[in-house]
Amino acid sequence: MAIYYGDGSNSNSGRVIKISYADSSAYGRTSISGTGGSGESNQIILWTALTHNKVSSTSHLRCQMHLTGHSKHSYPYYGTGVRADYSGGHYTTFHGSNYSIGSYISAGQVLWLIDYTFTPTNLANNTGNITFKALYRSNSSSNDKPFNIWNPSSADDSRGFQKQSTCIITEFVPN
Amino acid sequence: MAIYYGDGSNSNSGRVLGQKTSSYSTRTTMNGNPNNQDVDMWNMLTYNKLSSTSTIIVSAHITMHHDYSYPYYGTFCKATWNSGAGVYRNRSGSDYSIGHYSNSADNQVIWKILTFFTAANLSNQTGNINFYASYTATSGQTGNKPALYWNPNATDDGRGFQKGSTCNVFEVEP
Numbered sequence: 195m196a197i198y199y200g201d202g203s204n205s206n207s208g209r210v211i212k213i214s215y216a217d218s219s220a221y222g223r224t225s226i227s228g229t230g231g232s233g234e235s236n237q238i239i240l241w242t243a244l245t246h247n248k249v250s251s252t253s254h255l256r257c258q259m260h261l262t263g264h265s266k267h268s269y270p271y272y273g274t275g276v277r278a279d280y281s282g283g284h285y286t287t288f289h290g291s292n293y294s295i296g297s298y299i300s301a302g303q304v305l306w307l308i309d310y311t312f313t314p315t316n317l318a319n320n321t322g323n324i325t326f327k328a329l330y331r332s333n334s335s336s337n338d339k340p341f342n343i344w345n346p347s348s349a350d351d352s353r354g355f356q357k358q359s360t361c362i363i364t365e366f367v368p369n
Numbered sequence: 370m371a372i373y374y375g376d377g378s379n380s381n382s383g384r385v386l387g388q389k390t391s392s393y394s395t396r397t398t399m400n401g402n403p404n405n406q407d408v409d410m411w412n413m414l415t416y417n418k419l420s421s422t423s424t425i426i427v428s429a430h431i432t433m434h435h436d437y438s439y440p441y442y443g444t445f446c447k448a449t450w451n452s453g454a455g456v457y458r459n460r461s462g463s464d465y466s467i468g469h470y471s472n473s474a475d476n477q478v479i480w481k482i483l484t485f486f487t488a489a490n491l492s493n494q495t496g497n498i499n500f501y502a503s504y505t506a507t508s509g510q511t512g513n514k515p516a517l518y519w520n521p522n523a524t525d526d527g528r529g530f531q532k533g534s535t536c537n538v539f540e541v542e543p
Binding site for chain 2: 197205209210211212213214215217218249250252253258259262264294295297298301302303305307346347348350351352353354355356357359360365367
């Protein structure tokens with residue numbers, strides 16, 4: 195039975211159930227590989243960001259990632275995505291994942307943002323451990339990647355510092 | 370004692386304890402960094418943290434005009450407490466894109482922050498924590514800044530309106 199609060203909400207809907215978060219501090223500045231060819235088997239999983247222990251089979255998971263890169267490579271490309279692994283399967287989407295190269299120069303910053311909400315159907319109504327990954331794939335060629343360096347540092351601009359990427363997962367039950 | 374809900378969650382963990390938002394929309398000329406000093410461009414908000422074990426998630430969208438230092442990698446989100454006696458500079462999830470148009474520097478610059486401060490980052494403090502959008506540079510490097518103007522308006526493009534920057538903070542019990 196739901197608990198009904200004085201403001202009109204209740205404990206069964208419109209609620210954040212759990213939040214998980216991680217940064218990429220385990221990796222540091224990293225030269226990244228291009229795709230090995232076309233298709234899923236040749237894709238590159240850049241970052242296994244975190245595993246969220248999903249509480250409810252009917253909840254949604256909003257995945258927000260902020261990935262920092264240096265030195266553009268493929269452009270505009272449209273090959274980046276996000277994947278959620280659950281027990282017995284996974285769901286990959288290329289929606290809600292884009293990067294901006296800033297200026298069209300090789301020594302520029304690249305900002306890759308992900309904002310996608312996984313529905314219960316996407317995750318086959320699973321609960322338990324769901325692992326989130328940032329990836330890129332090519333539809334037709336090899337050696338594609340959004341940038342050359344992930345998590346730039348003062349090696350890329352002597353004025354700067356070691357940068358890191360972040361991921362926030364918000365599990366919520368919609369109204 | 371926790372309340373246990375039918376969906377498997379409970380009232381002691383995975384909870385949002387509090388939230389605060391702020392915005393600022395005055396066109397401002399940005400300063401370059403002095404040697405070995407932070408430029409605390411925007412004192413985004415002060416949040417009264419309830420729990421010593423909670424995490425603070427910060428997101429911000431900061432609008433600027435006319436690129437300057439690039440790529441730079443000098444921006445960060447800063448938390449201070451006890452009148453500045455405690456400080457944590459968080460360089461994760463703070464970057465800007467200059468969206469350069471041809472060779473013109475009259476471009477929009479968007480600074481995005483998506484980061485978090487763990488209880489350990491904040492020395493398990495409760496009470497007032499100040500959050501800033503800041504930048505600096507390595508020792509000996511001065512005069513750096515992401516852009517020339519913060520919160521552009523029709524002065525920067527006659528077709529436009531006053532733009533504003535926004536910040537959201539959530540306190541969550543992981």
